[in-house]
Amino acid sequence: MEKETPILYVITGGPGSGKTTLLDELGRKGFITVPEEGRRIIKEQLSLNGEGLPWINKILFAKLMFEASAAAYQKISRIPDLKTAFFDRGILDTIGYLKTENIRVPEEMKTQAGAMAYHKNVFILPPWHEIYENDPERKQTPEEAVLTFDCIKETYLEFGYHVIEVPKDTLQRRLQFILEKIGADNSDSAVS
Template sequence: MEKESSHLYIITGGPGAGKTTLLEALHKNGYVTAPEEGRRIIREQLQMNGEGVPWKNRILFAELMFDASVKTYQKIRNKKGVKTAFFDRGILDTIGYLRTENIPVPEEMKTRALKMTYQKKVFILPPWNEIYENDPERKQSPEQAVHTFNCIRETYLEYGYQIIEVPRDTVEQRVRFILKMTGNG
């Protein structure tokens, strides 16, 4: 297993909990951030009328998401001068997604996920019905969002990560909470 990448933090949770907004605020505060690969892949697949969307081919979607997450991880991990980086979901989110969909996780994914580590503190945003919205890329119900949250949480715990739940609060307060927990605030 590779040495823990103590400067690479994951912000995760179910859909519609405010991850993207939080990452945008961290980016505005000068931190390196990595956007969620799943939403980008869905947009690209929709533009090309591709099959790699969750409502057409969940396995292909997971493969595309995993490969993109690995590339983003490697790019940011190897980038010189990055003291702290925040990811909108991590490599293990693909495994959590497969579990959510009751799809067997390929052994290669499990092996690669063990080798590609992040900071052991993982920030998870709980389901938040008041801000949850569907859009062309997010078709899950609020109940499915809760199920996704639980599967992702369990996956990170199984892989030895410490889950830190980010309180439901203003974006500014969430940023302060995360920066304080990472020693950057």
């Protein structure tokens, strides 16, 4: 019997828009969730006194983030009997990051990202100044968060995804919005 292809959703957007909080709530509801790689890499590089930080070496940071995102995608997509998973950012977020920083995106990165498809519906959280906070891993200004949102949205659209903006609302209403949208998905097709 052939293994059923899992449905892999992406929740993305600029920094500080509530993605991680929403993913945490999806996890509490029993869904498999995959944490953001960028934040983990920043913490790791800070502890190692490394250079792969967005405020020191943007290209190295993007390379580490892309490799980690691709590895997480491969790992999750191979879980036996997995039905649905949600990623806190997807592989294409690295390409969006490079565009935000006006850094050329390597062709091999585009090819590899295109080969690892998620569900066609990608959830994007808009910039939300009222909840935006800086922390040791998030040093962007609110204006940079808006630019990041725009570049990420553009990138997913370029790769053929249907981008669904999650309204600024309470956590429970945002959760309900996503659950209704995934319930309405009649197809588990990914972008090919």
